[in-house]
Amino acid sequence: MTGKALALCVILLGSLGAFIANLSSGATSIPLDAVFAAFFAFDAENYDHYVILYQRLPRALMAIHAGALMACGGVVLQGLTRNPLASPSTLGINSGAAFFVVAGAYVFDLGTEAQGLAAMAGAAFGFICVLSVARLAGGDKDPRGLSLILSGALVSMLLIGLANAFLLSDPARRSDFLGWVTGNINHVYFDRLVFFWPLGVLALAGLFFLARPLTLLTLGEEKAASVGVSVRRVPRLALLCVVIGSGSAVAICGPVGFVGLVVPHVVRPLVGVNMRFALPAAALFGACACLLADILARQAFAPYVLHTGILLDLIGGTVFAVIVKRFYLSPGGQTA
Amino acid sequence: MMRLAKALDGRRVIRLKGGLQVRLHNVAGGCVLLLAVLALTLLSLSVGFTQTGLGDLLAGMLGGKLEGDEAFALWIVRMPRILLGFMAGWLVAITGGMLQSLARNPLADPGLFGLSQGSMVMIMLVLVFLPSVPLAYLPLAAMAGGLGVALVLIWLVGGEQSSGLAILLMGIALETVLSAITSILVLYTPDETSYALSSWLAGSLFQANWSGILALLPWFLLSFPAVLVLGRALKVFDLGNEMAMALGEPLKMSRPALLFVAVLLSSASVTAVGPLSFLGVMAPHLATFLSPASGRAKLILSGLMGGALVVAADVVSRGLASDLSLPIGLSLTLVGVPLFIVSLRLRALRLALGD
Numbered sequence: 001m002t003g004k005a006l007a008l009c010v011i012l013l014g015s016l017g018a019f020i021a022n023l024s025s026g027a028t029s030i031p032l033d034a035v036f037a038a039f040f041a042f043d044a045e046n047y048d049h050y051v052i053l054y055q056r057l058p059r060a061l062m063a064i065h066a067g068a069l070m071a072c073g074g075v076v077l078q079g080l081t082r083n084p085l086a087s088p089s090t091l092g093i094n095s096g097a098a099f100f101v102v103a104g105a106y107v108f109d110l111g112t113e114a115q116g117l118a119a120m121a122g123a124a125f126g127f128i129c130v131l132s133v134a135r136l137a138g139g140d141k142d143p144r145g146l147s148l149i150l151s152g153a154l155v156s157m158l159l160i161g162l163a164n165a166f167l168l169s170d171p172a173r174r175s176d177f178l179g180w181v182t183g184n185i186n187h188v189y190f191d192r193l194v195f196f197w198p199l200g201v202l203a204l205a206g207l208f209f210l211a212r213p214l215t216l217l218t219l220g221e222e223k224a225a226s227v228g229v230s231v232r233r234v235p236r237l238a239l240l241c242v243v244i245g246s247g248s249a250v251a252i253c254g255p256v257g258f259v260g261l262v263v264p265h266v267v268r269p270l271v272g273v274n275m276r277f278a279l280p281a282a283a284l285f286g287a288c289a290c291l292l293a294d295i296l297a298r299q300a301f302a303p304y305v306l307h308t309g310i311l312l313d314l315i316g317g318t319v320f321a322v323i324v325k326r327f328y329l330s331p332g333g334q335t336a
Numbered sequence: 337m338m339r340l341a342k343a344l345d346g347r348r349v350i351r352l353k354g355g356l357q358v359r360l361h362n363v364a365g366g367c368v369l370l371l372a373v374l375a376l377t378l379l380s381l382s383v384g385f386t387q388t389g390l391g392d393l394l395a396g397m398l399g400g401k402l403e404g405d406e407a408f409a410l411w412i413v414r415m416p417r418i419l420l421g422f423m424a425g426w427l428v429a430i431t432g433g434m435l436q437s438l439a440r441n442p443l444a445d446p447g448l449f450g451l452s453q454g455s456m457v458m459i460m461l462v463l464v465f466l467p468s469v470p471l472a473y474l475p476l477a478a479m480a481g482g483l484g485v486a487l488v489l490i491w492l493v494g495g496e497q498s499s500g501l502a503i504l505l506m507g508i509a510l511e512t513v514l515s516a517i518t519s520i521l522v523l524y525t526p527d528e529t530s531y532a533l534s535s536w537l538a539g540s541l542f543q544a545n546w547s548g549i550l551a552l553l554p555w556f557l558l559s560f561p562a563v564l565v566l567g568r569a570l571k572v573f574d575l576g577n578e579m580a581m582a583l584g585e586p587l588k589m590s591r592p593a594l595l596f597v598a599v600l601l602s603s604a605s606v607t608a609v610g611p612l613s614f615l616g617v618m619a620p621h622l623a624t625f626l627s628p629a630s631g632r633a634k635l636i637l638s639g640l641m642g643g644a645l646v647v648a649a650d651v652v653s654r655g656l657a658s659d660l661s662l663p664i665g666l667s668l669t670l671v672g673v674p675l676f677i678v679s680l681r682l683r684a685l686r687l688a689l690g691d
Contacts, residue, residue: 085505133677136677136680136681137677137680137681137683137684146501146502146505147501147680147684149505150501150504150505150508150680151677151680153505153508154673154676154677155673157613157669157673158669158670158673158674161666161669161670161673162670164666165662165666165670168662168663168666182519301520306520307519310516310519310520311516313512313513313515313516313519314513314516314517314520316512317509317510317511317512317513317516318509318513320505320508320509320512321492321506321509321510321513324502324505324506324509325492325506328502328505329492329493329502329506
């Protein structure tokens with residue numbers, strides 16, 4: 001118990017540190033006292049203060065929003081499907097949301113707010129597609145859930161391909177969405193954060209509220225049912241929260257991949273499977289991971305600024321390979 | 337010289353003088369595919385913005401004079417696209433067929449296994465960091481990349497017992513990593529090359545020209561002896577390692593040789609037109625659907641099917657969606673994913689029946 005609390009504290013401190021580091025680092029490195037001064041004694045004449053409040057803070061907040069929601073989505077999906085590779089990005093949620101946003105913007109000329117709703121609908125659509133394809137491909141008889149992940153990958157390819165087809169059809173508007181569709185954390189999308197953050201917070205709150213029944217569900221449906229958990233309603237509510245949360249994150253900064261896949265695997269050894277600890281830890285760690293990835297994306301290849309989504313794909317793909325190796329390809333592979 | 341006979345399994349075959357026999361059904365399938373390719377070529381010649389077609393082409397060949405626009409449309413735009421598309425499709429489909437027998441996995445595909453991405457990363461690395469290297473060496477870089485990915489994949493996947501789906505997932509993981517690397521490299525190239533690269537990255541025939549065809553031609557020609565020499569080995573690979581060894585197949589020699597040739601052919605096509613994902617799965621499956629075959633016949637039928645599919649996709653993307661300029665790799669993905677899901681379904685049904 002104390003060990004878990006300690007781990008939570010360390011993660012909390014780590015993400016605070018990442019937050020401050022994210023604010024202070026950039027094309028010009030701003031000293032820490034100036035960072036604090038920007039918050040507590042804002043000076044409109046000071047260029048550094050302006051950069052921090054209007055460029056770096058929005059970016060950091062977006063990274064926190066996306067990271068926390070994706071990571072919690074990953075924890076819940078991996079718990080419910082009992083599959084170590086489940087996450088919003090591998091189960092078609094992200095790509096569905098991205099496709100609906102692009103299609104909505106191109107075909108129906110949706111405004112920013114409506115694009116958020118389209119992202120939610122798309123997230124649900126992508127997830128349902130993946131589930132039905134997996135069932136079609138014989139997922140019921142596959143105890144290790146490989147075909148679920150494979151159908152996730154296929155549906156994602158299809159949906160991203162369709163989104164690309166829309167993007168190509170109008171070169172003039174392509175540049176508006178090109179950065180977004182690869183998953184980009186950038187202060188130009190701040191107005192989207194202003195619209196969609198309440199949805200993300202709502203989804204997080206819902207998941208925290210469901211933490212106890214979700215923990216019981218991961219122990220097995222019979223056990224959960226025997227202590228009075230509704231085994232039909234709780235997963236549905238949880239999935240709804242995941243879809244809303246990931247949808248809002250995608251609506252803001254595009255399909256930021258793989259945070260949801262990686263973070264649960266880091267968090268689980270630290271705080272265990274109890275959702276009451278795992279969810280806050282995952283939220284904090286996901287935020288921390290996105291903040292660090294954002295720093296890296298801005299600094300690693302200076303003066304070029306990478307898209308954070310590309311960097312996360314790079315890291316996430318590697319972890320994906322490691323997980324496949326560990327769970328599916330080692331003799332007597334472990335089970336999640 | 338050549339006579340009609342019945343094979344041991346009762347099917348009708350054509351037996352050649354040297355003892356070679358070909359199933360009549362496969363010959364018919366091949367003819368159908370050849371006719372389809374010809375028909376698609378005619379269609380492709382006449383589809384597009386400029387009103388012209390085969391008639392003009394023949395008139396031009398027979399010594400008549402072609403108008404400037406028409407000559408341009410036929411010789412500079414349409415013919416290269418058709419030829420390059422057919423050759424690339426042929427190569428990718430043959431690679432897919434080889435990999436499927438090699439990995440004994442009906443879902444193997446050079447694109448999904450990351451081989452094409454590996455070739456692309458190497459080409460990009462050469463273009464970005466060694467811009468002085470002549471373009472003729474690019475296929476070598478592509479080959480090194482594809483071979484590297486193949487070796488990494490074999491190393492990661494390890495034992496022979498691993499399930500086919502797990503290998504596929506590993507391939508997809510590698511592909512994700514590699515495509516992230518290509519995205520980073522695109523940032524390093526100057527704007528004008530970056531735009532050309534991104535259409536090549538999506539797999540396209542926009543830049544098809546006669547020098548590209550000349551560059552791909554040797555590899556295309558090489559694929560014929562490769563099919564004839566290695567095709568026989570494929571037939572016994574499908575039976576499993578023990579059976580293959582029992583039948584006298586030198587596995588230690590022929591497996592690496594086959595892998596090497598497969599990577600070679602796939603890299604050549606990537607260099608020419610970029611990755612054509614899903615074609616390597618699609619073409620052999622469709623070819624088998626048309627006429628079940630194994631060994632050489634399977635490879636040849638798959639190759640024809642692959643070429644026909646690419647030419648058809650090109651016709652569709654130029655004819656129906658001319659204002660949409662869809663890269664051919666993208667349209668193949670859009671068609672390929674549903675077909676892939678269908679073949680997953682068929683596989684599941686077969687497994688269920690097998691139990």
